[in-house]
Amino acid sequence: MLILTRPAIGAIQSAMLQNDKAGFGVRIAAEGGCSGAKFSMRFEAEPLSEDVVIEIRDVRVFVDEASMDILRGATVDYTPDGDARGFNFTLDPETSLQSSCKSQPSETGTCGSASGRSCSCSASFQ
Known part of the structure; x- marks a missing residue:
């Protein structure tokens, strides 16, 4: 299970309205690597057949x-x-891949690479 806090839900819903994406879903992706995980978020109209929804x-x-x-x-x-503005990913401590980072917004909405337990980012939705 993935948990979204009320502030995260509110930010996603607000971004949907601002970007004319009502009815869309948000894809959250994580990619592991040698230095931790990278996270990204973007709007998509429909899930792929193999997605968890x-x-x-x-x-x-x-x-x-x-x-x-x-x-x-x-x-x-x-x-x-302020400077902490954005989405913060905190992984389950039982997860083998743990990550920690603080990153700025990027063109692609990638939250950044990580090497500890949580990742803060201010991803811009597309």
Whole structure:
């Protein structure tokens, strides 16, 4: 299971409205590597056939199986303030891949690479 906090849900719903993406879902992807994980978020109209689809308070989340292995038990939060503004991924401590990073927004919405337990980012949705 993947957990989205109320602030994260609110930020996603707000971004959907601002980007004319009502009815879309949000794809959350995680990719492991030697230095930890990279996270990304983007809007998509429909899930792929092999995706895990999670519905949390009117937000549909699409996660591929490989990403789900990393994100299982993770919490996604959102901080609206200052330098910490953005999404924060906190992985389940039982997960073998743990990550930690602090990163700035990118063109692709990638949250950044990681090497500890949580990843903060201010991904811009496309």
